[in-house]
Amino acid sequence: MTSPAPLAPPPGARAYPLRTARGEFAVVDAPVAPDAEPRGVALLLPGFTGSKEDFHLMHEPLAARGYRTVAVDGRGQFESKGPADDETAYAQGELARDVLAQAEALGPDGPVHLLGHSLGGQIARAAVLLDHSPFASLTLVSSGPAEISTAQQARVKLLRDALAVLSMAEVWEAICAMGAPEDVGGPARGLGGPEQLRRRWLGHSPAQLVATGQQLCAEPDRVGELAAVPLPCHVLSGTRDETWPVPLLDEMARRLGARRTVVPGAEHSPNLDQPLPTARAVAGFWDEHPAR
DSSP: OOOOOOOOTTOEOOOOOOOOEEEEEEEEEEOOTTTTTOOOOEEEEOTTOOOOGGGGGHHHHHHTTTEEEEEEOTTTSSSOOOOOOOOGGHHHHHHHHHHHHHHHHHGGGGGGEEEEHHHHHHHHHHHHHHTTTTEEEEEHHHESSSSHHHHHHHHHHHHHHHHHHOHHHHHHHHHHTTTTTHHHHOOGGTSHHHHHHHHHHHSSSHHEEEEEHHHHOOOOOOOOHHHHSSEEEEEEEEEEEEOOHHHHHHHHHHTOEEEEEEEEEOOSSSHHSSHHHHHHHHHHHHHHSOOO
Protein backbone atom coordinates (compact mmCIF):
# COMPACT_ATOMS: atom_id res chain seq x y z
CA MET A 1 0.00 0.00 0.00
CA THR A 2 1.34 3.40 -0.97
CA SER A 3 1.56 5.81 1.95
CA PRO A 4 -0.51 8.97 1.55
CA ALA A 5 1.26 12.31 1.29
CA PRO A 6 1.51 14.26 4.54
CA LEU A 7 -1.52 16.41 5.24
CA ALA A 8 -0.83 19.99 4.21
CA PRO A 9 -0.93 22.54 7.04
CA PRO A 10 -3.70 25.17 6.99
CA PRO A 11 -3.18 28.25 4.79
CA GLY A 12 -0.39 30.43 6.14
CA ALA A 13 0.79 27.79 8.62
CA ARG A 14 3.90 25.65 8.41
CA ALA A 15 4.86 22.25 9.77
CA TYR A 16 8.33 21.76 11.21
CA PRO A 17 10.22 20.19 14.15
CA LEU A 18 10.26 22.56 17.13
CA ARG A 19 13.64 22.39 18.86
CA THR A 20 13.51 22.37 22.65
CA ALA A 21 15.76 21.51 25.57
CA ARG A 22 14.06 18.10 25.65
CA GLY A 23 14.32 17.27 21.97
CA GLU A 24 12.35 18.03 18.84
CA PHE A 25 8.57 17.95 18.55
CA ALA A 26 6.53 18.06 15.35
CA VAL A 27 4.34 21.14 15.25
CA VAL A 28 1.96 23.06 13.02
CA ASP A 29 2.64 26.75 13.59
CA ALA A 30 0.06 29.26 12.35
CA PRO A 31 1.08 32.94 12.53
CA VAL A 32 -1.18 35.88 13.22
CA ALA A 33 -3.19 36.94 10.17
CA PRO A 34 -1.55 39.86 8.29
CA ASP A 35 -4.43 42.24 9.00
CA ALA A 36 -4.83 41.31 12.68
CA GLU A 37 -3.21 42.90 15.72
CA PRO A 38 -0.94 40.35 17.48
CA ARG A 39 -2.47 39.35 20.81
CA GLY A 40 -0.45 36.36 21.94
CA VAL A 41 0.79 32.83 21.39
CA ALA A 42 -1.01 29.58 22.23
CA LEU A 43 0.29 26.04 22.63
CA LEU A 44 -2.28 23.34 21.73
CA LEU A 45 -1.99 19.76 23.05
CA PRO A 46 -4.00 16.89 21.46
CA GLY A 47 -5.70 14.00 23.19
CA PHE A 48 -5.29 10.22 23.39
CA THR A 49 -4.58 8.72 19.92
CA GLY A 50 -4.76 12.31 18.61
CA SER A 51 -2.29 14.62 16.95
CA LYS A 52 -1.58 18.24 16.10
CA GLU A 53 -3.92 17.91 13.11
CA ASP A 54 -6.90 17.83 15.49
CA PHE A 55 -6.60 21.63 15.64
CA HIS A 56 -6.34 22.23 11.86
CA LEU A 57 -9.78 23.81 11.66
CA MET A 58 -9.11 26.28 14.48
CA HIS A 59 -5.86 27.87 13.26
CA GLU A 60 -7.38 30.28 10.73
CA PRO A 61 -10.11 31.76 12.97
CA LEU A 62 -7.64 32.15 15.83
CA ALA A 63 -5.09 33.78 13.51
CA ALA A 64 -7.78 36.25 12.45
CA ARG A 65 -8.31 37.11 16.13
CA GLY A 66 -4.60 37.89 16.51
CA TYR A 67 -3.27 34.65 17.96
CA ARG A 68 -0.33 32.62 16.79
CA THR A 69 -1.24 28.98 17.47
CA VAL A 70 1.25 26.14 17.73
CA ALA A 71 -0.25 22.63 17.78
CA VAL A 72 2.16 19.91 18.84
CA ASP A 73 2.54 16.15 18.63
CA GLY A 74 3.66 15.06 22.09
CA ARG A 75 6.43 12.57 22.61
CA GLY A 76 5.52 9.35 20.80
CA GLN A 77 2.49 10.90 19.09
CA PHE A 78 2.32 10.69 15.29
CA GLU A 79 5.33 12.64 13.97
CA SER A 80 7.19 13.25 17.25
CA LYS A 81 9.69 10.49 17.95
CA GLY A 82 9.55 8.40 21.08
CA PRO A 83 10.63 4.91 22.18
CA ALA A 84 8.32 2.11 21.03
CA ASP A 85 8.78 -0.16 24.04
CA ASP A 86 9.75 2.00 27.05
CA GLU A 87 6.61 3.03 28.89
CA THR A 88 8.58 4.96 31.53
CA ALA A 89 9.45 7.54 28.86
CA TYR A 90 5.75 8.48 28.82
CA ALA A 91 5.19 8.98 32.53
CA GLN A 92 2.96 11.99 33.04
CA GLY A 93 5.76 13.96 34.70
CA GLU A 94 7.99 13.42 31.68
CA LEU A 95 5.28 14.57 29.30
CA ALA A 96 4.58 17.61 31.49
CA ARG A 97 8.25 18.60 31.40
CA ASP A 98 8.12 18.30 27.61
CA VAL A 99 5.29 20.87 27.63
CA LEU A 100 7.34 23.24 29.78
CA ALA A 101 10.21 22.89 27.30
CA GLN A 102 7.86 23.58 24.39
CA ALA A 103 6.55 26.70 26.13
CA GLU A 104 10.10 27.85 26.78
CA ALA A 105 10.95 27.42 23.09
CA LEU A 106 7.99 29.69 22.24
CA GLY A 107 8.66 32.03 25.14
CA PRO A 108 10.44 35.08 23.68
CA ASP A 109 7.02 36.63 23.04
CA GLY A 110 6.01 36.23 26.69
CA PRO A 111 3.83 33.70 28.53
CA VAL A 112 1.78 31.45 26.27
CA HIS A 113 -1.83 30.39 26.50
CA LEU A 114 -1.97 26.62 27.11
CA LEU A 115 -4.83 24.51 25.76
CA GLY A 116 -5.18 20.76 26.13
CA HIS A 117 -7.82 18.43 24.70
CA SER A 118 -8.80 15.34 26.72
CA LEU A 119 -5.52 13.57 27.65
CA GLY A 120 -3.75 16.75 26.55
CA GLY A 121 -5.70 18.64 29.19
CA GLN A 122 -4.47 16.36 31.95
CA ILE A 123 -0.89 16.69 30.72
CA ALA A 124 -1.37 20.46 30.54
CA ARG A 125 -2.64 20.44 34.12
CA ALA A 126 0.41 18.46 35.25
CA ALA A 127 2.70 20.99 33.52
CA VAL A 128 0.97 23.93 35.19
CA LEU A 129 1.27 22.22 38.58
CA LEU A 130 5.01 21.83 38.02
CA ASP A 131 5.49 25.46 36.95
CA HIS A 132 2.74 27.89 35.95
CA SER A 133 5.07 30.80 35.19
CA PRO A 134 5.44 30.12 31.40
CA PHE A 135 1.67 30.35 30.91
CA ALA A 136 -0.86 33.15 30.61
CA SER A 137 -3.91 30.87 30.95
CA LEU A 138 -5.06 27.26 30.89
CA THR A 139 -7.96 25.92 28.79
CA LEU A 140 -9.17 22.36 29.39
CA VAL A 141 -11.17 21.04 26.43
CA SER A 142 -13.28 17.96 27.23
CA SER A 143 -10.80 17.04 29.93
CA GLY A 144 -12.10 16.00 33.31
CA PRO A 145 -11.01 16.12 36.95
CA ALA A 146 -9.82 12.53 37.35
CA GLU A 147 -10.08 9.14 35.61
CA ILE A 148 -12.20 8.57 32.51
CA SER A 149 -15.63 6.90 32.65
CA THR A 150 -15.98 3.17 33.33
CA ALA A 151 -17.08 2.50 29.75
CA GLN A 152 -14.07 4.32 28.33
CA GLN A 153 -11.75 2.50 30.73
CA ALA A 154 -13.03 -0.77 29.28
CA ARG A 155 -12.22 0.42 25.76
CA VAL A 156 -8.72 1.48 26.80
CA LYS A 157 -8.14 -1.93 28.40
CA LEU A 158 -9.27 -3.62 25.19
CA LEU A 159 -6.76 -1.56 23.24
CA ARG A 160 -4.00 -2.26 25.74
CA ASP A 161 -4.67 -6.01 25.57
CA ALA A 162 -4.63 -5.90 21.76
CA LEU A 163 -1.31 -4.02 21.68
CA ALA A 164 0.23 -6.71 23.89
CA VAL A 165 -0.19 -9.36 21.17
CA LEU A 166 -0.64 -7.51 17.87
CA SER A 167 1.35 -5.02 15.83
CA MET A 168 0.07 -1.48 15.33
CA ALA A 169 -0.93 -2.38 11.76
CA GLU A 170 -2.82 -5.47 12.94
CA VAL A 171 -4.63 -3.47 15.62
CA TRP A 172 -5.65 -0.92 12.99
CA GLU A 173 -7.03 -3.66 10.77
CA ALA A 174 -9.01 -5.02 13.72
CA ILE A 175 -10.40 -1.55 14.44
CA CYS A 176 -11.47 -1.16 10.82
CA ALA A 177 -13.02 -4.66 10.82
CA MET A 178 -15.18 -3.53 13.74
CA GLY A 179 -16.28 -0.58 11.60
CA ALA A 180 -15.13 2.16 13.93
CA PRO A 181 -11.74 3.59 12.85
CA GLU A 182 -12.77 7.14 13.74
CA ASP A 183 -13.48 6.12 17.34
CA VAL A 184 -9.78 5.50 17.90
CA GLY A 185 -8.17 7.51 15.13
CA GLY A 186 -10.15 10.74 15.46
CA PRO A 187 -12.65 12.31 13.09
CA ALA A 188 -11.49 11.96 9.49
CA ARG A 189 -12.52 15.51 8.63
CA GLY A 190 -9.57 16.75 10.68
CA LEU A 191 -7.03 14.48 9.00
CA GLY A 192 -8.07 14.33 5.37
CA GLY A 193 -9.54 10.81 5.19
CA PRO A 194 -9.13 7.16 6.24
CA GLU A 195 -5.61 6.75 4.86
CA GLN A 196 -4.42 9.77 6.80
CA LEU A 197 -6.00 8.29 9.92
CA ARG A 198 -4.12 5.05 9.32
CA ARG A 199 -0.89 6.96 8.74
CA ARG A 200 -1.34 8.79 12.03
CA TRP A 201 -2.17 5.60 13.91
CA LEU A 202 0.97 3.86 12.63
CA GLY A 203 3.05 6.88 13.65
CA HIS A 204 2.14 6.49 17.31
CA SER A 205 4.41 4.64 19.69
CA PRO A 206 2.69 1.58 21.20
CA ALA A 207 4.35 2.32 24.53
CA GLN A 208 2.93 5.84 24.46
CA LEU A 209 -0.58 4.51 23.92
CA VAL A 210 -0.25 1.94 26.71
CA ALA A 211 1.29 4.37 29.21
CA THR A 212 -1.08 7.26 28.57
CA GLY A 213 -4.07 4.92 28.46
CA GLN A 214 -3.15 3.70 31.93
CA GLN A 215 -2.88 7.32 33.08
CA LEU A 216 -6.38 8.07 31.83
CA CYS A 217 -7.72 5.10 33.79
CA ALA A 218 -5.96 6.00 37.04
CA GLU A 219 -5.65 9.82 37.08
CA PRO A 220 -6.34 11.22 40.56
CA ASP A 221 -8.48 14.26 41.20
CA ARG A 222 -6.07 17.23 41.26
CA VAL A 223 -8.64 19.99 40.91
CA GLY A 224 -7.90 21.29 44.40
CA GLU A 225 -4.22 21.64 43.56
CA LEU A 226 -5.02 23.42 40.31
CA ALA A 227 -7.47 25.77 42.02
CA ALA A 228 -4.60 26.99 44.21
CA VAL A 229 -2.53 28.04 41.17
CA PRO A 230 -2.88 31.75 40.28
CA LEU A 231 -3.72 31.15 36.63
CA PRO A 232 -6.99 31.88 34.76
CA CYS A 233 -8.76 28.66 33.76
CA HIS A 234 -11.38 27.84 31.15
CA VAL A 235 -13.34 24.58 30.99
CA LEU A 236 -14.84 23.97 27.53
CA SER A 237 -16.79 20.97 26.26
CA GLY A 238 -19.57 19.89 23.97
CA THR A 239 -23.11 19.22 25.10
CA ARG A 240 -22.47 15.47 25.30
CA ASP A 241 -19.37 13.59 26.38
CA GLU A 242 -18.98 9.86 27.07
CA THR A 243 -15.44 10.22 28.40
CA TRP A 244 -16.21 12.67 31.21
CA PRO A 245 -19.95 13.38 31.69
CA VAL A 246 -20.82 17.04 31.17
CA PRO A 247 -22.16 17.53 34.73
CA LEU A 248 -18.75 16.41 36.01
CA LEU A 249 -17.12 19.11 33.88
CA ASP A 250 -19.63 21.67 35.18
CA GLU A 251 -18.68 20.81 38.75
CA MET A 252 -14.95 20.93 37.95
CA ALA A 253 -15.34 24.42 36.54
CA ARG A 254 -17.19 25.50 39.68
CA ARG A 255 -14.43 24.13 41.90
CA LEU A 256 -11.81 25.94 39.83
CA GLY A 257 -13.70 29.21 39.64
CA ALA A 258 -13.16 28.82 35.90
CA ARG A 259 -14.98 30.16 32.88
CA ARG A 260 -17.35 27.48 31.59
CA THR A 261 -18.25 27.10 27.91
CA VAL A 262 -20.57 24.45 26.45
CA VAL A 263 -20.44 24.39 22.64
CA PRO A 264 -23.78 23.43 21.06
CA GLY A 265 -23.64 20.62 18.53
CA ALA A 266 -20.30 19.30 19.82
CA GLU A 267 -19.39 16.12 21.66
CA HIS A 268 -15.94 15.03 22.91
CA SER A 269 -14.01 16.97 20.25
CA PRO A 270 -15.43 20.52 19.97
CA ASN A 271 -12.27 21.53 18.10
CA LEU A 272 -13.41 19.22 15.26
CA ASP A 273 -17.16 19.07 15.77
CA GLN A 274 -17.69 22.85 15.95
CA PRO A 275 -14.32 24.56 15.29
CA LEU A 276 -15.58 28.10 14.65
CA PRO A 277 -17.66 28.56 17.83
CA THR A 278 -14.93 26.77 19.76
CA ALA A 279 -12.29 29.16 18.41
CA ARG A 280 -14.50 32.15 19.22
CA ALA A 281 -14.97 30.98 22.79
CA VAL A 282 -11.28 30.29 23.27
CA ALA A 283 -10.21 33.63 21.78
CA GLY A 284 -12.75 35.47 23.91
CA PHE A 285 -11.24 33.95 27.03
CA TRP A 286 -7.70 34.72 25.90
CA ASP A 287 -8.68 38.31 25.11
CA GLU A 288 -9.62 38.79 28.76
CA HIS A 289 -6.30 37.39 30.01
CA PRO A 290 -3.52 38.87 27.84
CA ALA A 291 0.03 37.66 28.33
CA ARG A 292 2.08 40.00 30.47
